[in-house]
Amino acid sequence: MHRWIIILSCISAPLQAQFILNGEATSIGDNCYSLTQAVAWQAGSMWYDSLISLENDFNVDFAFYLGDSDGGADGMAFVLQPVSTGLGSSGGGLGYEGINPSVNIEFDSYDNDVNDDPPFDHVAIMRDGLLSHALPSALTPYQYIIEGVANVEDASYHNGNIVWNAASQTLSVFVDCDLRTSYTGDIINDIFDGNPLVYMGFTAATGSLFNNQEVCFNYVSAVDELEDVSICTGDTITLTVPDGFASYSWSPDYNISNTAIPNPDVWPDVTTNYTVSLTDECGYTIYDTVTVAIAEDPLNLGADTIVCEGYTLTATPGYGTYTWNTGASGPAIEITEPGTYWVTASGGGLCPAADTIQILDVAEIPVLNFAESAGFCEGDGIVS
Numbered sequence: 126m127h128r129w130i131i132i133l134s135c136i137s138a139p140l141q142a143q144f145i146l147n148g149e150a151t152s153i154g155d156n157c158y159s160l161t162q163a164v165a166w167q168a169g170s171m172w173y174d175s176l177i178s179l180e181n182d183f184n185v186d187f188a189f190y191l192g193d194s195d196g197g198a199d200g201m202a203f204v205l206q207p208v209s210t211g212l213g214s215s216g217g218g219l220g221y222e223g224i225n226p227s228v229n230i231e232f233d234s235y236d237n238d239v240n241d242d243p244p245f246d247h248v249a250i251m252r253d254g255l256l257s258h259a260l261p262s263a264l265t266p267y268q269y270i271i272e273g274v275a276n277v278e279d280a281s282y283h284n285g286n287i288v289w290n291a292a293s294q295t296l297s298v299f300v301d302c303d304l305r306t307s308y309t310g311d312i313i314n315d316i317f318d319g320n321p322l323v324y325m326g327f328t329a330a331t332g333s334l335f336n337n338q339e340v341c342f343n344y345v346s347a348v349d350e351l352e353d354v355s356i357c358t359g360d361t362i363t364l365t366v367p368d369g370f371a372s373y374s375w376s377p378d379y380n381i382s383n384t385a386i387p388n389p390d391v392w393p394d395v396t397t398n399y400t401v402s403l404t405d406e407c408g409y410t411i412y413d414t415v416t417v418a419i420a421e422d423p424l425n426l427g428a429d430t431i432v433c434e435g436y437t438l439t440a441t442p443g444y445g446t447y448t449w450n451t452g453a454s455g456p457a458i459e460i461t462e463p464g465t466y467w468v469t470a471s472g473g474g475l476c477p478a479a480d481t482i483q484i485l486d487v488a489e490i491p492v493l494n495f496a497e498s499a500g501f502c503e504g505d506g507i508v509s
Contacts, residue, residue: 445472
């Protein structure tokens with residue numbers, strides 16, 4: 126009979142617990158967050174609570190909402206920065222102004238002349254908390270958030286995907302399945318002075334004009350990645366990745382309940398690496414791998430043997446309970462006669478186990494008798 130273990134890699138509560146919220150940022154459920162309400166001079170930010178390494182690839186698959194008023198403001202930004210998890214500011218700075226050093230992907234919904242903004246809602250990759258598109262800190266030219274669409278404050282959620290490829294040092298931004306902008310450069314050395322560890326998060330702000338601004342997460346590297354797990358022989362576990370993707374594919378097809386769902390049950394007999402591919406509505410595929418290891422059984426009574434009278438047979442220590450076929454409990458028993466002895470053990474954080482040993486004989490302990498007043502000369506032997 127299988128025992129069950131459930132591994133939940135992504136549900137609302139754990140995701141919320143891994144983000145630090147500041148200002149007006151609040152959780153609104155289902156992995157969605159309000160960064161600002163339709164109120165003047167608000168600022169909200171949220172940061173993943175652990176540093177991530179830019180030496181590794183990452184993917185943030187999300188949906189964003191910039192409000193329902195074309196006359197509103199100001200927009201939001203995805204930010205990478207090594208400073209702290211308590212940053213954010215209101216107004217035309219989109220919450221990221223002044224964060225230095227940083228990489229900033231802005232989704233700007235307001236035309237601020239002082240920043241040389243275009244007359245349409247735009248996306249651009251910036252650096253160091255500077256907003257002017259006329260400065261060298263503008264890593265990419267601004268582009269329409271959605272090609273040819275001036276207003277994205279349209280009361281609709283739009284799909285976003287931010288992808289970092291560490292090998293090519295390329296940061297790409299997709300909106301509604303369309304690549305809107307990308308930047309290739311050594312941001313670890315050129316921006317972060319050789320430090321690959323950064324916080325990632327979103328910021329948003331309003332000024333005298335305002336909008337509701339929200340973000341919902343489908344998949345975030347580091348937050349949603351499966352963690353390796355160790356199980357006992359005969360156990361069944363449930364592996365879970367985020368739902369809502371267009372398709373799923375798990376491999377290998379070995380002791381797994383279903384290879385095309387987000388939460389299959391697996392019960393491998395040997396340590397197995399399971400790989401899952403999650404394909405979103407845009408056809409972009411995310412890959413993740415989890416190792417399901419079979420824990421070793423340390424219980425060992427040793428090889429079959431002959432023992433002497435009074436011998437104590439001791440099982441491997443560390444288990445919580447021991448049950449012997451003699452009816453005894455505890456990790457050790459005294460052997461009084463030959464025969465087969467077995468023990469089952471469980472608890473103590475170890476997998477349940479059993480082992481058997483054959484005691485071939487229980488030999489008498491020899492007794493040496495010496496005659497009284499016996500004398501010995503050099504070179505004499507002793508006969509028992």
